Every structure is written in C-alpha cells, then in structure tokens.
Amino acid sequence: MEISAVIIIAIVVLLIGISKSAFAGALGVFAVPLLMLKFSAVEAIALMLPLLIIADVITVKGYWKKWDTPLLMTLIPGAIVGIITANLIIDLINNDYLQFVIASICIVFAIKNIVFKHIELKLINNKLGAYCMSALSGISSTLVHAGGPPLLIYFSAIGLAPSKFVATAAIFFAIMNLVKLVGFISLGLITSDLILTALAFIPMAFVGHWIGVKINNNLDKQLFLKVMNYLLLVLGFWLIIKANIDI
Template sequence: MEISSVIIVGFVVLLIGISKSAFAGALGVFAVPLLMIKFSAIEAIGLMLPLLIIADIMTVKGFWKQWDSALLKSLIPGALIGIVIANLLIDVINAEDLRYIIALICIVFAVKNILFKQIQLHILNNKVGAYIMSTLSGISSTFVHAGGPPLIIYFSAIGLAPTKFVATAAIFFAIMNLVKLIGFISLGFLTTDLVLTALTFIPLAFVGHWLGIKINNKLDKQLFLKVMNYLLLVLGGWLIFTAN
C-alpha cells in the first residue's frame, strides 16, 4: 500500500475511534469520502465495515452495560428492517438521493435546536419516533455508512445523557454492523485483503478510542448536546458537498 493510502486509512481509523467513543459515531460520515481519495467507492465502503466493527468492539467494551437496554430494544427491530429494505432495494434506491434526504434532515433538526430551542418535536419522543429513526438509520447505514445522523437526532430529541447516548449508540451500531456483514459478503463488497488491511490498523484504533473517551469525559450533558447539534449541521453540509 502506498504511504499516502496508509496515512489516509490511519487518519480514518483515528477518526472512527474518536467518533465512536466521544460523539456516538457522528464523525463516521466523513470516513468514506476520505477513503475514496485513494480507493474506489466499493473498496471504500467495503473497508469501512471491518474498521467500524473493530471500533465497535472497543467502544462496547469501554461502555459495557452503560447503555439504555429498554431504549435499545425499541431501536433494534427498526434497524434490522432498515437493513433488509436497503439490501432488497440496493439496485432501486439512488444512494445520492438518500444522502440529500439525510443531509436535509440533519440541517433542519440542527437549526431547530440551535435557533428555536423552544419548539419541541414530540413526534420523535416516543416508540414510533424510535422505530422511524432506527429504520432510517439502518437504511442509510447500509447504503452510505451514514447511520449516525438519524440516531443522533432521535437521542438529542429525547435528551439522552452523554454516557447513555454514546453507550447505546455503540451497542446499536455493533449489532447493526454485524448484521450488515451478511449483505456485504454476499454482494462481494468485503474481501480478504480489505479485512487484513483493517486488522493492521488495530493499534491506531486503540489510540482513537482512548482519545474519544478523554473527550467524552470532559463534556457535560448540555455542552454535549450543543456539540452534537453543531455536528449535525456540519454533517448535513458535508453530505451535500460530497454528493456526486
């Protein structure tokens, strides 16, 4: 592998580690476009999955049993349905259109929380909201590895505390990424070479995880939610900017 490719993959691994442990996977949206600087779209998407799973293992271990079990149970069914829908419609749904939809949702929600805090989105603060947003997360994660924004929007809407926010997102995405393995292998997106490449960057994944934990420990609930809202605004712009 060229040194430039090593640098890019290394940076992405650090980014994913920090993202998972500090910001519930929000920064993961930046990863695929960065990898596509040196890899094809299929290779970038394929390489991302084992990198995400490695980070998932570390984050789940770091936040073991600190997640909201009841909330998790309400999220998993929708996520699984979303993954199935995405795999069934992978030749029908335009991934770029999905990026624009996710981007628009991110921007509208972020602007609402930053400028119009008094407006409450009661439609999301219930089991139906959990089902809708987890399904959307499953679909967008399967297509463009952008499952974070819908989940972050839902967790922000219900005011989830930082530790439960990150821990619940960690176990949620760990389960979802393991399920996604089936589709990725059957579609030929995941190769032995890509898996071996991901495994060589495990030491950097530990560093990213450690940095993420340090960042998360310094953020109280209000500051954490404020950071997440601004991240959603940036993510929405990034998804539009990087669309073909």
C-alpha cells in the same frame, strides 16, 4: 501498500475511534470520502466495514453495559427492517436524493435546537419515533453509509445523557454492522487481505478510543448536546455537498 495509503487509513481509524467514543459515530460520515482519496468507491466501502467493526468492539468494551437496554430493544427491530428494506429497494432508489433528504432533516433539526430551543419535537420523542428513526438509520447506513444522523437526531430529541448516548449508539451500530457484514460476505466484498489490513491498524483504534473517552468525560450534558447539534449541522451541509443532484 503506498505510504500515503497507510497514512490515510491510519487517520480514518483514528477518526473512527474518536467518533465512536466521543460523538456516537457522528464523524464516521467523513471516513469513506477520506479512503476514496486512495481507493476506489467499492474498495473504500469494503475496507470501511471491518475498520468499523474493530472500533465497535473497542468502544462497546469501553462502555460495557452503560447503554440504555430498553431503548436499544426499541431501536433494533427498526434497524433490521431498515437494512432489509434497503437491500430490497437498492436498485430502485436514487441514493443522492436519499442523502439530500437526510441532510435536509439534519440541518432543520440542528437549526431548531440551536435557534429555537423552546420548541419540543414530540413527533419523534416516543417509541414510534424510535422505530422510524432507527429504520431510517438502517436504510441510510446500507445505501449511503450515513446511518449516524437519524439516530443522533432521535437521541438529541429525547435528551439522552452523554454516557448513555455514546454507549447505546456504540452497541446499536455494532449490531447493525454485524448484520451488514453478512451481506458484504455474500457479495464477496470481504477478503482475507482486507481483514489483515484492518487488523494491522488496531493500535490506532485504541488510540482513537482513548482520545474519544477523554473528550466525552470532559463534556457535561448541555455542552455535549450543543456539540452534537453543531455536528449535525455540519454533517447536513457535508451530505448535501456530496449528493450529486441539481437543486
């Protein structure tokens, strides 16, 4: 493997580790485009999953039992429905338009929280909102590898505390990635070489997790939610730029 490819994978693993431990996976959207600098789209997507699962294991262990269990039980059914739905409609839906819709929701929500803080989003601040946003997360994660934003929007809307925010997102995505792994294996995308490559970067995942925990521990709830809102704004514009559509 070329040294440039090794460096890019190392950066991606570090980014994933920090993202999952500090920002509930919000920065993961940037990982696949980085991998695509040296790998084809299919190779990047295939490599991304075992890298994510390794980071999931480390993050879940670091935040073990700190998640909101009742909330998690509300989210999982929606996510599974979303993943199944995505697999059923994968040949029918335009991924770029779906990405554009998700990006628009991110931008509107972020602006609302940054500029119009007094307005409450009661529409999604309930169990139905949890189900709908987790289903959208499952769909967007499967189709456009952007499962984070819908979940981050919901967690921000209910004002989840930083530790539970990160821990619940960690276990949620860990479960969802294991479900996705079944599909990847059935499609022949996961090879022994791919797994060995991912395993070789475990030390970088630990470094990323350590940095992420340090960041998370030094942010109070209000600052954390402010950071998440600005991240959603950046993610929204990033997803729009990536979406190959005419506006």
